Amino acid sequence: MIYVNVLTKPPFKSKETVLADVAGVKKVGIVGSGLMGSGIAQVAAVAGFDVVLYDAAEGAAESAVQKIEAALERQVARGRFEADAVAPAVARISVAPTLDGLKDADAVIEAIIENVDIKRDTFAQIAAVVGPETLLATNTSAISISAIAGNGDYADRVIGMHFFSPVPAMQLCEIIRGLATRDETVARARALAEAFGKTTILVNRDTAGFVTSRLITVLTQEAARIVDEGLATARDVDLACTLGFGHKMGPLETADLTGVDVAYRAGKMIYDQTGNPQFAPPQLLTRMVAAGLLGRKTGKGFYDHTEAGK
Numbered sequence: 001m002i003y004v005n006v007l008t009k010p011p012f013k014s015k016e017t018v019l020a021d022v023a024g025v026k027k028v029g030i031v032g033s034g035l036m037g038s039g040i041a042q043v044a045a046v047a048g049f050d051v052v053l054y055d056a057a058e059g060a061a062e063s064a065v066q067k068i069e070a071a072l073e074r075q076v077a078r079g080r081f082e083a084d085a086v087a088p089a090v091a092r093i094s095v096a097p098t099l100d101g102l103k104d105a106d107a108v109i110e111a112i113i114e115n116v117d118i119k120r121d122t123f124a125q126i127a128a129v130v131g132p133e134t135l136l137a138t139n140t141s142a143i144s145i146s147a148i149a150g151n152g153d154y155a156d157r158v159i160g161m162h163f164f165s166p167v168p169a170m171q172l173c174e175i176i177r178g179l180a181t182r183d184e185t186v187a188r189a190r191a192l193a194e195a196f197g198k199t200t201i202l203v204n205r206d207t208a209g210f211v212t213s214r215l216i217t218v219l220t221q222e223a224a225r226i227v228d229e230g231l232a233t234a235r236d237v238d239l240a241c242t243l244g245f246g247h248k249m250g251p252l253e254t255a256d257l258t259g260v261d262v263a264y265r266a267g268k269m270i271y272d273q274t275g276n277p278q279f280a281p282p283q284l285l286t287r288m289v290a291a292g293l294l295g296r297k298t299g300k301g302f303y304d305h306t307e308a309g310k
Contacts, residue, residue, distance in 0.1 A: 023191035025135065026050060029096070029105030031122060033057075033064035036139055037111035039167025042068045043196045045092040046085075046168075052105055054096040061095040068093065071168070099129050107135035107192055109161060114140060114265075119148045127154040135188050137161040142213045142269050145178030145206040155180035159189045160206065163198070173198035178206050208273035209266070217267045220251040221282050227252070227302070228284035234302040252302040256295030260302070264289045 075081035149158035160176030238250020295301030
């Protein structure tokens with residue numbers, strides 16, 4: 001999921017030299033070059049690590065590198081990044097045509113679709129390519145780390161590193177251990193995330209939703225119930241959270257930004273795995289998804305984002 005209600009000032013800092021060895025990691029492999037994968041690649045490169053980016057979609061990784069360069073140039077224009085640091089950062093990112101290109105990576109971070117079967121298969125393929133000490137991390141926001149690792153002999157090296165979007169701006173990284181994850185893996189993942197400029201929290205058990213997804217899901221769903229019951233409008237519910245609680249963005253604005261369907265699926269996933277009724281998606285979210293009212297990407301959600309609604 002994407003979270004924007006705790007946005008702090010972007011931690012963009014240029015590096016004149018490549019960082020020294022951090023937790024045995026000098027080269028980072030990234031699987032998936034979408035919004036999250038490219039964001040992780042950017043912070044890793046800016047932090048001084050060599051980055052190998054892989055995406056199964058032809059041309060996607062190359063396009064992501066161009067977008068990273070453009071993003072850094074925008075930060076230069078805003079005075080948040082040094083102009084002479086852009087080219088070196090981008091030069092640290094290479095594109096792998098196949099997963100074999102990750103064989104020399106000391107850590108691999110997967111950032112693909114939230115589907116446990118696809119993630120499990122992907123990790124099995126990665127483990128067959130990389131070395132026996134390579135850190136294997138998943139950016140999942142809710143799926144069990146133990147389920148992703150399965151019964152592979154690499155399960156003790158699999159860990160959750162849940163970054164938040166936009167990755168370069170958001171300071172938090174949620175570290176989640178699976179049932180088989182060893183302490184050394186936890187320590188290496190935390191050190192790596194902190195080298196990226198992030199602050200970490202540790203989730204000691206990979207219960208569905210971990211910490212952050214559970215919290216935002218309950219808030220978003222209760223906000224939707226309040227609107228559905230006619231107690232207040234979406235705007236007033238969001239104002240209560242921004243002005244009363246100090247959130248940067250209300251839960252329903254956030255749902256529209258990230259996708260109402262994303263909020264719906266997150267709650268359903270946690271409910272299906274835990275059976276806890278507090279995570280059952282409210283009827284309003286269910287109806288909105290069925291009607292295609294998914295927020296900004298469809299033009300309408302809790303708010304009207306079309307030209308006519310502005």
